[in-house]
Amino acid sequence: MSEKKAKIARQFIAAIPHANALEMKIDEVFAGRATMSLPYNKKFVGDSATGVLHGGVITALLDTAMGTAVVSHPQCMGGTATIDLRIDYMRGATPGQRITAKAECYRVTRSVAFVRATAFDEGEAPVASAAGAFTVEGAKP
Amino acid sequence: MKKPESVQVIKQRRDAALAQIAEDVPYIQFIGATFERRGDELTAILPYSNHLVGNPMLPALHGGVVGAFLEIAAQIELAWQIHWPQFEAGATGPKAIPKTIDFTIDYLRSGLPRDAYARAVVNRSGRRYASVHVEAWQDNRSKLFAQATGHFLMPPPHE
Numbered sequence: 001m002s003e004k005k006a007k008i009a010r011q012f013i014a015a016i017p018h019a020n021a022l023e024m025k026i027d028e029v030f031a032g033r034a035t036m037s038l039p040y041n042k043k044f045v046g047d048s049a050t051g052v053l054h055g056g057v058i059t060a061l062l063d064t065a066m067g068t069a070v071v072s073h074p075q076c077m078g079g080t081a082t083i084d085l086r087i088d089y090m091r092g093a094t095p096g097q098r099i100t101a102k103a104e105c106y107r108v109t110r111s112v113a114f115v116r117a118t119a120f121d122e123g124e125a126p127v128a129s130a131a132g133a134f135t136v137e138g139a140k141p
Numbered sequence: 142m143k144k145p146e147s148v149q150v151i152k153q154r155r156d157a158a159l160a161q162i163a164e165d166v167p168y169i170q171f172i173g174a175t176f177e178r179r180g181d182e183l184t185a186i187l188p189y190s191n192h193l194v195g196n197p198m199l200p201a202l203h204g205g206v207v208g209a210f211l212e213i214a215a216q217i218e219l220a221w222q223i224h225w226p227q228f229e230a231g232a233t234g235p236k237a238i239p240k241t242i243d244f245t246i247d248y249l250r251s252g253l254p255r256d257a258y259a260r261a262v263v264n265r266s267g268r269r270y271a272s273v274h275v276e277a278w279q280d281n282r283s284k285l286f287a288q289a290t291g292h293f294l295m296p297p298p299h300e
Contacts, residue, residue, distance in 0.1 A: 018203035021192040045167045047238050054168035055241045056209025063205040064195075079196070082204040086245040 006030060009072050019064055022057060032073035032105040036065040040096050051095035055128075058099060058119050059087055062130040065103040066115040070134045075108040078137030083112070085132040090125065097121040111136055158228040159183070162220050165235050166213070172206060174213055183221055185214035187257040194254070202252025207277070211259055211289040212244050215273040218261035219293055237296030239271065244291035252286055253279055269295055 009029045013019050013036075022044070028035040038061055046054025063082055070080040093099055103117035113134040119127045159178055163169050172193065177184045187193070187210045195203025216239060224236045261275035271293045276285050 015197050016203065017192050017194040017197060018206055019195075043167055043171045048165050048167055049235060049237075054166065054209070054213075055244065056168055056172070056205070056212050059208040059212065059244070059246075060203060060205025063203070063208065067204070079198075081196075081201075081251060082246075082248045084245070084247055085204070085208060086243065087208075088243045089241050092240070 005072050009034070009068050012071060013064065013068060016064070018060065022060055024061060024064060026068065027100065029068055029072045032069055032108075034065045034068040034072060034103045035100060036061060036068065036103075037098055037100040039098055045095075050092065052092035053095075053099065055087070055089055058089070058093070058101075058128050059085070061099060061101045062087060062103070062117045062119055062128065063132070065101040066105070066117050066130065066132050067134060069103040069105040069115055069117075070108075070113040070136070073105045073108055073113065076113065076136055076138070080113065080134045080136065083133040083135060085130060087128055087130045089128045091127060093119075093121045093127045094123060097123070099127065105134075108136060154231070155228065157233070158224070159221065161233070162217060162224070162236060162238070165238060166217075168209070169213055169217075172209060172213070174210060176217060181221070181225060183214075183218055183260070185210065185217065185259040185261075187259075189255050189257075196251075199251060200254050202254075202257070204246075204248060207248065207252050207257075207287050208244070208246045208289070210257060211246060211275045211277055211287060212241060212291065214259035214277070215244075215261040215275040215289065215291050216241065216293065218275070219263055219266070219271055219273050222263055222266065223296065239293040239296055242270070242292040242294055244289060246287060246289040248287050250284070250286040255279055257286070267295070271295055
């Protein structure tokens, strides 16, 4: 699977209008793990007094990276949709810095994929973390 | 007894205050969300647009967009309630926006390619923290397509 599925995942992301609007990019994808990033943009700011990105942008990046991790998992044969997503915001992302989300699909059952993810700016400390449940289509036993 | 203010004066002041809050969040303009006001009740509106799509095959709204829309609706409702007394006292200028601590989104149905609406309820608003619940629907108010609960950090008083 791996290379072929990684390629499918890249094409899959390229076809998502919202991922393009946010200029999201897949940095790495392999067997249930995905790393995706997006550039800082003044249009995505949540508080013009500070220039910090809005949580919604981080949510969109985390959700996309998590969905990509599910799609790339060896046991998943089709697409996916988010059932539930919880996001914890640890701190504001530093203005001007690129945001990177690392997602891991750590468990797949017949119907549900469990995923966790962490978002970073260019610093060491995480900006946000997420946990979610996603639908599974055509699971391999 | 003081004569009540004219309806135009009140409307103009409240609409300007709401516009000011939304203006301080550039991301609201990016996703194209707007707010409708009836007295102090707010409804967030997300007009459908191609750049909000997450699944072009269906098509369906991006899960991240749905989450972001709910977060905006919750955050602006809270900011609106926090600053309402100041607005009513005639204060103008930028106001502090509460920061999100955590946000949990429950995706009930896929977001259809049409406008979405959301209303938030502040269940508790303390000195430091607030808990806000928000519901979103499209065609039928009784058929929610997503709901969420989030905690927010209250801005310092008089900011």
